Amino acid sequence: MFWMVLACSGKAVDEPAGVEQPTPKLEPLAPVEPMQGSSLRMLLKAWHSDDVPGREVFDAHEDAIVQLMELARDDGEMIVRERAMLSLSLYPESAEAKALLVGVAEGDEHAKLRAAALRGLGGWKTDADVVALAESAKADADPRVQAAAAALLE
């Protein structure tokens, strides 16, 4: 439908990227269905992070904290899981939310999720165990996790 033009290299540009791209490394995965019945899921998919609503909007929905925790744990889209974890920071009274976030931050999930979990723990940033977790995450190899840990310690 469109022409791919492999362009010449420029001063800040290396060899054309298309030439060296390896073949896909993964087998197709079974599609993961969105969580059924979540009225919050769509709101977490706003095109811009600034438009993800706050607690007042969430709390107008039934079982908002339960929905957010399920979306954070199980949703089929990275952006939804990530934003659900960020949104859990709005519920510092929930020990279950904190436990979920600590579990992701300490686990071996994708670095993007670990970073989001650390940012979500901003709701508990004065807790000693959270501070210790952030201190250890500062040495993570991924810059997103490093940045999230630094933000948590600010």
Next chain:
Amino acid sequence: MRHLLLALSAAFVLACAGGIFDSGLDSGDLGGGAACEGAPTLPTEATAYTVGWRWDEQVGGSVSDTVSFTVPEGTVSLAATMDAGSSTVAWSLVRNGSTWVDLYDDPDWGGPPFKPSLGVASSVVLPNNEVTWPQPGCLQLQAVSLDDLDSATLWIGSRQTEAGSRMDLNVYIVGDTVLYEDELEAALNVMFDLYVEGNGPAIGDVALWSLDGSAFVSPGGEDMQQMMQASAGTGDPRAVDLFFITDFTESGILGMASGLPGAVMVDGTGASGVVLAVDSHLDGSGQAVDTDLLGETIAHEVGHQLGLFHLTESEGDDFDPIADTPECPPNHDDNGDGIVDADECIGLGGDNFMFWVPGNVRQEAVSSTQSDVLWFSPVVK
């Protein structure tokens, strides 16, 4: 950024109250004044001009010379970008036939049809709705900054023919970002279908580049601007630049345009392109790219880059400046949560690709005027 905007607004509200700018316009190095006599003809290819600036004590900021161009008959669209390197600038005056931006006399500065675009490169594109088509005659531009500037570069170009149906793309894969060609092609096909079925331009040539630098940038940060500046002199400047990074250093961001509009027709400014985070488009396990979502994000952000706004913002109280796009006011907040989502706005823009949030229906609708803004964009050839 918002703090800066507030500060800038406050500074100029004070300036308005004092009537500092009531005496009229200054002539810049390019010649011309209110009558536009002797002003150069608006160039077709984007051309750089050095514009003088002066500090204004009463304003507490810098003000550029007012620069003037003669817009010839047959001009279809135009784009102008004030590039101040590392200083933040914003347009204070855009006048062509009518006055579209006037910081000094208009208390609604920042309202439709343009909103302030603050950044190291601030841009304006005509048209961005039904009434902002370029008018033959005088075009006058002036910009402001809170920094002490002596000069900045104005990039300006235009489209002089209605013939044209394709938008070329410069695709930059930044650092060690991984995006396979089949993923890119699948995503661009989604954008292609959305634009073409919406009577917008087709995707033409796609030039693929590998750009040195970090695969992680901060949203709107200096590193993001420097990444775009590093692309100077590479691809066709009339093509739209897409920068694929692994991710932003902050969480939860799909992608971002450089402005509404961003800098178009010129590459290598700090606002020359759309930035897309590949990892934000992964599935929930982090293993596969959702190319449908990536394509929809590209289509949405390129819409912003070319001057389109959200039809309705989340609370239903702010709308785009386009007359033929539906509005979804707060009385459609059926579940009473304080916002109007896409499903609540079916038939009122919820199925439009520039709605603020996706819904349970595919957002493929493009209004007639939105398609005109895309079709007649100065980047289309």
